Amino acid sequence: MPIMTPEKTQYSLGSVAQIPLGEGRNFQIGGTEIAVFHTRQGVFATQAECPHRHGPLADGLVGGTQVTCPFHAWKFDLTTGEPLMGQCALQTYPVRLTDSGDIELTFLGEAAHFVS
Amino acid sequence: MSDKQKLVVIGNGMAGARTVEEILARGGGEQFDITMFGDEPYGNYNRILLSNVLNGTQDPADIFLNPLEWYTENDVTLHAPARVTQIDRARKEVRSNDGQVTPYDKLLIATGSRPFVPPMEGLQGPEGEDKHGVFVFRTIDDCHKIAGYANKCRKAAVIGGGLLGLEAARGLLNYGVEVHVIHLAPWLMNNQLDAQGGKILTSIMQKMGVHVHLEKATAAVLGDDSVTGLQFKDGATLDCDMVIISTGITPNNELARDCGLTVERAIVTDNQMRSVDDPNIYVVGECAQHRGRVYGLVAPLWEQGQALADHITGRNENAAYHGSKIATKLKVMGVELASMGVTEASDERDEVVIFSEPKRGTYKKLIIRDGILIGAMMLGDLNKVAYLMQAFDRGTPLPEERLSLLFDIGAPSVEATMLEMPDTAQICNCNGVSKGQIRKCVEGGKRSLKMVMEATRAGMGCGSCKKLVSEVVEWAAEGQVEEDPSIHYYVPGVALIKSELVEAIMAQGLKSVSSVFETLAHGVEDAGSKMGLASLLKSLWGAEYEDERDARYINDRVHANIQKDKTFSVIPRIYGGVTTADDLIKIGQVAKKYDVPMVKFTGGQRIDLLGITKENLPKVWKDLGMPSGHAYAKSFRTCKTCVGTDFCRYGVGDSTGLGIKIEKRFQGIESPGKMKLATAGCPRNCSEAMVKDLGAVAVEGGNWEIYIGGAAGAHIRKGDILCIVDSHDAVLQIMGRFMQYYIENAKYLERTYGFVERVGMDKIRSIVVDDSEGIAARLDASIQASVDAYVDPWLEADTPATANQFISTLPVLQA
Incomplete structure (x- = not known):
């Protein structure tokens, strides 16, 4: 099994204005789809699909720092990925807003993120 | 030395032991060293089941709630049998007849009650001893004595035709004795039943072989050493060789009275169940008098114990007991019986619903005031009692249809x-x-x-x-x-009921969902509350509503219904289910162009294109050139029609024309729950108008019956006729007025079938049809404003409402 060496770890995803306030959108990074949420509490990034039945989390309803999947209302904490209703935690990714309002995501590649 | 406080409990009956359990459940074991005193030499048992012990259906061992091991396991010191003889409030200690002096920090009096024996001659023998064959019925020991004596007897009299007396009578039947029940009142169980119910119960008991003597006051117990009979005040006598007295209870107040606590009928307590005189003394159960009432049943006692435990452990310093509504469900001699609240109507407003079938021993009576249940009794058939007890306890309005309150028609209990x-x-x-x-x-x-x-x-x-x-x-x-x-609450995340919420929104001019969270929910945004708030704000503010798209469910953000593979379904509007060859060709061409995996007819007479990606939605809409069918929203959905008078041989009204008019007028009107409509050209009801949220059915003579509150989804209900009108225009007017009333008054997601049952048809009819509140003109104007404000949401294909509205995955810019 080869050890994945990511070419880079910081991804600039562009202006946060691409995502309407309170909603989420997906970004494709390598072979991984990541949902980024633009909430009133800041930006958060998680795996794109709900672990239950693959619902699109970016299309979910956000409340505070929680997201509810549009399929069967499983609910997760965006800061930790922990499930609040349902089972299985979400993978989360470090993400921040730069001073110019751009989204900056840290992505170390699949292997690195799934070690834990 | 333990630094815990000392809690001493006088009384090891159901009240004392249950309250200690509640205290332990709140971590009271860490706070208190608990000592209990019990009069009887046992652990704690369920007194309610004593009659089963007497009639032999239960072994005494089976009715113990807390065996002696329970006390050791929970570090509770039990002194039993030991009777507390004195409470010394100044020294904060109690003395007991086993010679002990036990100090306390907190004291709990749970001394319960003892049988009340009315004054009568001959209770004692010549030496002043209790006469042989006279018993009360209260303890396990009483059970044993009664059972032992009954074996030698021929004929027994039970004085008292209340619950316990009848239970004793039932128990005695098993010993082969002839049983007579002597009762002072004109009917049995007069606290729980009215005259008619009492009469039915009497005849049931007589059929079982119990002799019932009503309106009989006992003057004397006859016999020298042993009972030989009873003498009544009217001069009559009854031979018997055994008497059980069951004429009520007297609270055991003496200890409290002797130490100076206020005692009326029982020990007077505050809302924390403390004596009004001493904050260190709590009282619970049959020896407590709260707001003038003394309870002799277990349910109130549980509630008292919970409040008391919350308070004494500091779990909730504001814990308070506010009294109990008494509802009992019991089995008397195998006859099921339930009783709650009053037994008779007492006000001319009171509505009484009765079903009586004496032959089968069934009797049901409800007393309803202003739509609220204030009393009920049921005998023989208790199917509906759980619902009624809940409605009684919570004071919730009853459904209009009273019959369903009495019977589960067609469903098992x-x-x-x-x-x-x-x-x-x-x-x-x-x-x-x-x-x-x-x-x-x-x-x-x-x-x-x-x-x-x-x-x-x-x-x-x-x-x-x-x-x-x-x-x-x-x-x-x-x-x-x-x-x-x-x-x-209207929504879970804002702690206000609908009327309070509306008032706060209007008073503070809150026009967006985020401003409601900011102002009324301490800034805490709750996903589960967003859609409900959005629906409410839109209905309150109309065009002034500040629409935040994140408050919408995905379907309402992209005007299509999301499917399990993340694609969407597209259903264009087909007014009244009537289409044209050109529209069908267009739909077919679009389906081909986008390689639509499934094209399906819906239940609402429309065509569904399934499997469209989010990105393709605007293109599909533009190619179709037809307005949205709103098949995803909490709104007016569709109006199904039959072919009415145009082609049908039976049609008596133009249902197709009416359906098209309805759909053109009300398309896109948002509402708390979805609204599905239909029109039928005759009462054959081919379009199922009678099971729609709103339906119009043509009847002979040019009239239309308007139905509301129908449902045929997960819940099935035939609609109720709101009124009969004579024109298409009148149908449109009444339907619109009802819709507006529903929009303003329904809870979020409450469909019309729930709304109609909750509010009541009489009230809805009087407001919507007869304008009893003078608001019809305003309702008409409001729905007209919504109709005028209609914009086809699919126009967002050209003018998206938000950034990347129809894009799921955004490109990553190369740095």
Whole structure:
């Protein structure tokens, strides 16, 4: 099994204005789809699909720092990925807003993120 | 030396022991060294089951609630048999007849009561000893004595035809004695039943072989050493060789009175169940008098114990007991009986509903005031009693249809269903939750419907099993269900009921969902509350509403219905289900162009294009050139029609024309729940108008019956006739007026079938048809404003409302 060496770890995803306030959108990074949420509490990034039945989390309803999947209302904490209703935690990714309002995501590649 | 406080409990009956259990459950074992005194030489037992011990159906060992080991396991010191003889409040200690002096920091008096024996001659023998053959019925020892004596007897008299007296009579029948019940009042169980119910009960008892003597006052017990008979005040006598006196109870107040506590009928307490004179002395059970009332049943005692335990442990310093509404359910001599509240109407407003079938021993009576249940009794058939007890306890309005309050028509009884239902039975078919899972969840401590639903997900799919889930929860919790306050809120995340919420929104001019969270929910945004708030704000502010798209469900953000593979379904509007060859060709061309995986006719006479990606939605809409059918929204959906007078041989009214007019007028009107409509050209009802949220059915003579509150989804209900009108225009006017009234007054997601039952047809008819509140013109104007404000949401294909509205995955810019 080869050890994945990511070419880079910081991804600039562009202006946060691409995502309407309170909603989420997906970004494709390598072979991984990541949902980024633009909430009133800041930006958060998680795996794109709900672990239950693959619902699109970016299309979910956000409340505070929680997201509810549009399929069967499983609910997760965006800061930790922990499930609040349902089972299985979400993978989360470090993400921040730069001073110019751009989204900056840290992505170390699949292997690195799934070690834990 | 322990630094714990000393809690001394006088009384080891149901009240004392249960309260100690409640205290332990709140961590009271860490706070208190607990000592209990019990008069009887046993652990604690369920007095309610004594009659079973007497009639031999239960072994005494089976009725113990807390065996002696329980006390050791919980570090509770039990002195039994030991009787406390004095409370010294100044020194804060109690003295008992075993010579002990026990100090306390907190004292709990749970001395209960003893049988009340009315004054009569001959209770004692010549030497002043208790006459042989005279008994009371209160303890296990009483049971043993009665049983022992009954074996030698031929004929027994029970004085007192209340609950306990009848239970004793039933017990005695098993010993082969002839049983006579002597009762002072004109009918049996006069506290729980009215005259007619009492009469039916009497005849049931007589059929069982019990002799009943009514309006008889006992003057004397006859016989020298042993009982030989009874002498009544009217001069009559009755031969018997055994007497059981069961004429009520007297609270054991003496200890409290002797130490200077206020005692009226019982020891007077405040709302924390403390003596009004001494904050270190708590009182619970039959020896407590709260707000002038003394309770002799177990349910109030549980409630007192809970409040007391919350308070004494500091778990909730504001804990308070506010009195209990008395509802009892019992079995007298095998006859099931329930009683709650008053037994007679006392006001001319009171509505009395009675069903009586004396031959089968069935009697049901409800007393309703202003739509609220204030009293009920049921004899013989208790199918509906769980619902009635809940409605009585909570004071919730009853459904209009009174018949369904008395009978489960066509459905098996809840209790029978629960008992027979195996643990593996699936309750929630959407999320696959079994009865056993719900039972375990309740037994694990989750005692409210909401907690169970969130933990198991039962009832959180289509919602149609919610009532059944609540019944299982209630059954599993054995009546100890807790009510979650948030069920009364309009949305769970804002702690206000609808009227309070509306008032706050209007007073503070809140026009967006985020401003409501900011102002009324301490800034805490709750996803589960967003859609409800959006719906409410839109109905309150109309065009002034500040629409925030994140408050919408995905379907309402992209005007299509999301499917399991993340694609969407597209249903264009086809007014009244009538289309043209050109439109069909266009739909077919679009389906081909986008390689639509499934083209399907819907139940609402439209065509569904399934499997469209989010990105393709605007293109599909533009190519179709037809308006949205709103098949995804909480709004007016569609108006199904039959072919009416145009082609049908039976049609008596132009249902197709009317349906098209209805759909053109009300398309896109948003509402708390979806509204499905239909028009039928004759009462054959081919378009199923009678089971729609709103329906119009043509009847001979040029008239239209307007139905509301119908449903044929997860819940099935035939609509009620709101009124009969004579023109298409009148149908449109009344339908619009009802819609507006529903929009303004329904709870979020409450469909018309629930709304109609909750509010009541009489009230809706008087407001919508007869304009009893003078608001018809305003309702008409409001719905007209909504009609005028209609914009086809599919126009957002050209003018998106938000950035990347129809794009799921955005490109990553290369740095």
